[in-house]
Amino acid sequence: MSALIWLAPASVLLGLLGLAAFAWTFSANQYDDPQGDAARILLDDDDGPPPPEEGRDVG
Amino acid sequence: MALSETWDAAPVEASAAQDRVELLVGGARCAGCIQKIESAVRARAGVTSARLNLTTGKLSVVRRRGGPDTSELIALLVAMGYRAALFDPGEALAEDNREGRRLAKALGVAAFGAMNVMMFTVPVWAGADMGVGVRTFLYWAAAIVATPCALYAGMPFFESAWRSLRRGRANMDVPITIGVLLTLAVSFSETLLRGREAYFDAAVSLLFLLLVGRYLDHQLRARARSAARSVLALQAPTASVLDEAGAVRRIPTGQVRAGDLLAVAAGERVPVDGVVEQGASELDLSLVTGETLPARAAVGRAVPAGASNLTGQLMIRASAPAENSTLAAIARLMEAGAQSRSRYVQLAEKAAAVYVPVVHAAALLTAIGWLVAGEDIRTAILRAAAVLIITCPCALGLAVPAVQIVACGRLFRRGVLVKSGAALERLAEATHVVFDKTGVLTAGKPVLVGGSADLAALAAPLARASRHPLARALAEAAGEGPLAEEVTETAGFGVEGMIGGRRARLGRADWVGAPTGGGETELWFGFEGETKIRFRFVDEVRPEAAAVVAALKARGLTVEVLSGDAAGPVRACADQLGLDAWRSGMTPMDKAAALDALAAAGRRVLMVGDGLNDAGALAKAHASMAPGSAAEASQIASDLVFEHGLDAVPEALEVARQARARALENFTLSAAYNLVAAPVAILGLASPFVAAIAMSASSLVVTLNALRLQFSRIA
Numbered sequence: 001m002s003a004l005i006w007l008a009p010a011s012v013l014l015g016l017l018g019l020a021a022f023a024w025t026f027s028a029n030q031y032d033d034p035q036g037d038a039a040r041i042l043l044d045d046d047d048g049p050p051p052p053e054e055g056r057d058v059g
Numbered sequence: 060m061a062l063s064e065t066w067d068a069a070p071v072e073a074s075a076a077q078d079r080v081e082l083l084v085g086g087a088r089c090a091g092c093i094q095k096i097e098s099a100v101r102a103r104a105g106v107t108s109a110r111l112n113l114t115t116g117k118l119s120v121v122r123r124r125g126g127p128d129t130s131e132l133i134a135l136l137v138a139m140g141y142r143a144a145l146f147d148p149g150e151a152l153a154e155d156n157r158e159g160r161r162l163a164k165a166l167g168v169a170a171f172g173a174m175n176v177m178m179f180t181v182p183v184w185a186g187a188d189m190g191v192g193v194r195t196f197l198y199w200a201a202a203i204v205a206t207p208c209a210l211y212a213g214m215p216f217f218e219s220a221w222r223s224l225r226r227g228r229a230n231m232d233v234p235i236t237i238g239v240l241l242t243l244a245v246s247f248s249e250t251l252l253r254g255r256e257a258y259f260d261a262a263v264s265l266l267f268l269l270l271v272g273r274y275l276d277h278q279l280r281a282r283a284r285s286a287a288r289s290v291l292a293l294q295a296p297t298a299s300v301l302d303e304a305g306a307v308r309r310i311p312t313g314q315v316r317a318g319d320l321l322a323v324a325a326g327e328r329v330p331v332d333g334v335v336e337q338g339a340s341e342l343d344l345s346l347v348t349g350e351t352l353p354a355r356a357a358v359g360r361a362v363p364a365g366a367s368n369l370t371g372q373l374m375i376r377a378s379a380p381a382e383n384s385t386l387a388a389i390a391r392l393m394e395a396g397a398q399s400r401s402r403y404v405q406l407a408e409k410a411a412a413v414y415v416p417v418v419h420a421a422a423l424l425t426a427i428g429w430l431v432a433g434e435d436i437r438t439a440i441l442r443a444a445a446v447l448i449i450t451c452p453c454a455l456g457l458a459v460p461a462v463q464i465v466a467c468g469r470l471f472r473r474g475v476l477v478k479s480g481a482a483l484e485r486l487a488e489a490t491h492v493v494f495d496k497t498g499v500l501t502a503g504k505p506v507l508v509g510g511s512a513d514l515a516a517l518a519a520p521l522a523r524a525s526r527h528p529l530a531r532a533l534a535e536a537a538g539e540g541p542l543a544e545e546v547t548e549t550a551g552f553g554v555e556g557m558i559g560g561r562r563a564r565l566g567r568a569d570w571v572g573a574p575t576g577g578g579e580t581e582l583w584f585g586f587e588g589e590t591k592i593r594f595r596f597v598d599e600v601r602p603e604a605a606a607v608v609a610a611l612k613a614r615g616l617t618v619e620v621l622s623g624d625a626a627g628p629v630r631a632c633a634d635q636l637g638l639d640a641w642r643s644g645m646t647p648m649d650k651a652a653a654l655d656a657l658a659a660a661g662r663r664v665l666m667v668g669d670g671l672n673d674a675g676a677l678a679k680a681h682a683s684m685a686p687g688s689a690a691e692a693s694q695i696a697s698d699l700v701f702e703h704g705l706d707a708v709p710e711a712l713e714v715a716r717q718a719r720a721r722a723l724e725n726f727t728l729s730a731a732y733n734l735v736a737a738p739v740a741i742l743g744l745a746s747p748f749v750a751a752i753a754m755s756a757s758s759l760v761v762t763l764n765a766l767r768l769q770f771s772r773i774a
Contacts, residue, residue, distance in 0.1 A: 004193070008179070008200045015175040015204075022167045031163070036113030039090035 077107055080129055082118045085142030087111060092141075099139060103127050117146055155281045162274045165212040169267035172208025173260070176201045180260040184751075191253050198250040198257045205259035206243060212266045213239050215273065231411040231452050234418055235269060238451040245444040248437075256441050261448050261750050268758045269456045276460035279467055280479060298330035299323070301374070319377045325526055329366045333375035335359060340371035341527060352505065352580055352598075353528060365671045365690060370527050370548060405481050406722055407459045414452060422446045425741045438743070445740040449750050450733050457758050458725030461765035466718035469769060474687075474702035475711050482698030486682040486712060487719035488663045492611050493654070493676070495668035496622035496632055499686065499705070500604050503669075505529055505580070505596035507536040514592055516540065517558075518584035521565040525554045529582045529596050530565065553582075562587045598628065600635055603705050608636045610709040614716075616665075621650050623672050651675035667708055669693055684708060713773045721768050725761040732757040 025031070087096060093111050096118060100109035105126025111118045120132060127135075129145050136143035179201040183194055213236070220232035239262050246257040298315050299307045299322040307322055315321065315331050323329055325340065341353040344366050353369055356362055362375060426443035430436065463480035470477055477483055494500050505528055507515065519537035522530040524546040543556035543563070553566010563586045564571045571583040573591040585591035608618050619640040622629045626643040633641035642653070650668075654676045657664050666673070666680035669689035677683040677696040684707070685697035694700050701707035736753050739745050745753075 004196065008197075011178055012175055012200070012204055015171055019167065019171040022171075023164075026160075026163065026167065033112040033114045036093065036111065039093055039113055042090040043094050 077121055077123045077126075079119060079121045080132070081146040082120065082129070082132060082136065083144045083146040084111065084116050084118045084136060087113060087116060087141060095139065096136065096141065099135060100132065103132075103135070118143075155277075159274075159277055159281055162215060162270065162277055165215055166267070166270045166274050168208050169212035169263060169270050172205055172212065172263040173267040176205045176208075176260045176263050179204075180257075183255075194255070195250060195253050198246075198259070201257070201259040202247065202250060205246075205263050209239060209243060209262045209266060212263070212270060216266070216269065229411070229415045231407065231415070231456060234415055234447065235265075235451060235456070237419075238447040239266060241444050242448050245441060249441070252437075256445075258444070258448060258750065261754065264751060265448070265451055265754060268755070272457035272460045275464045276480070279460070279464045315377050317377050321375045321377060323368045323373045323375055325368055325370055325372060327368055329362050329364055329368060329373075329375065331364045331377045332361070333364075333377045334361050335373055336376050337374035338372050340373050341369045343367040343369055343528065370525070405459075406484055406719075406726075407455065410455060410726055411452070414455065418447065418450045418452075421450070421737060421741065428741075429743070442740065442743045445743070445745045445750065446737060449736045449740040449745055449753060451754070452729070455726070455729050458729060458761045458765075459722050461762050462718050462721045462725065462768060465765050465768045466714050470699075470711055470714055473707065473710065475707050476700045477711075478698050478700075482682060483715045483718055484722075485663075486665060486698065486715040489665035489682055489712065490616060491657060491662040492616050492618045492665045492667065492708075493657070493680070494618065494620045494638075495666075495670060495673045496620050496624055496629055497598065498669045498688065499667055500620065500632055500636065501598045501600050503598065503688075505532045506599045507532050508595050508597050512537070514584075515594070518563075518565055518582075518592070518594070520558045521546065521554045521556050521563060521584070522582075524548070524556060525565070527554075529594075530554065532596055533565075533582060533594055558586075600632055601705055605636050607705045607708055608638065611712070614709065614712065616712075617662075621645050621653055621676070623647075623650075623670070645672075647672040647675050651679050654679045665708075665712070667705075684711065710773055714768070717768055717771055721765055725764055728760055728764065729757060732760075 520543035546556035629643035
């Protein structure tokens, strides 16, 4: 019983971590362009990586 | 950045120093396109960033103040060979997007809840040796996770149920809402009373499975609507208006006023009804009236909106008033059709109308029955709740969306865009097919018949220099070759030029100098002072048309053609294809009236048409299809838009019929499941474990059954 009192919140916390990860990928628009993301792997980024947050958040 | 702010990123943001513009790009398909487009746009001075979304075809450009304006960007993309237009999402699409994000978030929360609640409830189901204290502790832990998740993830259902109840009806979301809320309430009271029958896991996993169905359904509709909008935006009609100073401005067609003077270049479409003020040309009326062959346009002739200007520049005075124009009349027919269509009741709604009262009556009778049998009120309510949970329309909620998404996905890959699930259901019910002739059964462009290849090659150097459809057909028949020199084109008459040092003319009989005045279906050719040669053209029936008509007949449908063209070509086409009936010389109103008459006679009509003259009929038909080459209005009015040939018609019909069969099977499976599970619950034998397993199993079965559609054979 005493183990449960620790383990139950710990497991819920791990679950919440998963949910937070989902919330992050979602808010970072990672599900918006699956085809484009698949194609972009093939591009040679000779000019270096694109600037962060490009095309989504401005200002 | 805080999570709460980024859940719903605003689509367009602007600040004082820079702004963002979204362009729709057509034709981008691969990584190469991404690189080409993005680097070209980024290279423009004043552009901060450019990012192409390959899935939606939207290019998002951030530019500094004073950077390139939208039309420059569009011109740049067009010069690279892509189609481009400014993207204005509009209220409906923005709403769609918000709804989609909301469902996705609810789905994520429900998934988290379902997985984590089971950590606490599985030990109880599994019959682990535990005391009442440990069990109650686990239930409280489950309650803490499940309650907020269920309330959040259930919101879309609660709101929909509330809206439906306020209108005095009960949709499928009413039993879902009652089921979920009652389950939570009963589970809480059981936990408080230290009882065994808590269903926290059932409440959340039920919502998870339902949200999967709801999300699939939403994705299907959103994708279709967005694709339809892209098609339209990329063809957004504009008009070139001449102001008093004689300068040309391009404005959206909707802003053209009566009395405006418009320039229509060769190759452009006439934007609004008008009268020719200046210039001579030939008009392709095939999209307006269904006539195959070009009509001459000279000063004083009235020209209808939608006609394609073929050979010479025309100045057109827009005629007043706009709301009396042919286009406006067609638009009214389309509205009437859309209204009658919105009254269509979908399969799932029909099922809900039967299902909801039956299930609620069964739950009520269960509670009364157990009370009468002498049980206490707690047991009676528990068993009634078990009935509601176990019969919750989980499989029903998945049954139809799963089938429709598989069917539409399959058709989408084949180049057929289905605008809604309801469209698929209506298509499956069709008993009668009405075809338009020009551009649907026929190629919609003339082809050279008879005449030897040598003769065609002789005239081809002149034909290659002209945009006239008959000349093009001649050039196509002759293949590649030299071009005539010193070519001049006289709009409405023909082309003249030097071939091998000799002057020659190609065009109308009287202009070339032929003795007989031929009709519009022929071209005459001759060198100066020599015998003239005649070329004849017909609008050929598409090679696949006969097989398509036969396939439709084999499926038990009657096939008819309604055309605006003259009787001769329509009869020839009908005879060649073995059609059951044909009518010619029909106006747009005639076509719409003919569809009304067919509907009144109890026929369920599938209309296939492409012209503006078909738009009213397309909107009135029980189901309708238009080729991708059709007029914009016809594409809007149609349920399905198809590329690559008429074969799509029987194939879409077959897929729709199979989808209907799968959906009905799924209903049967759900009903069978309920017939077994409900009595178990009514008798009080359903444990939370049994309920959860049965529910998931039935959802899995209907989903797998829907997937069969993916691999089924089309005869």
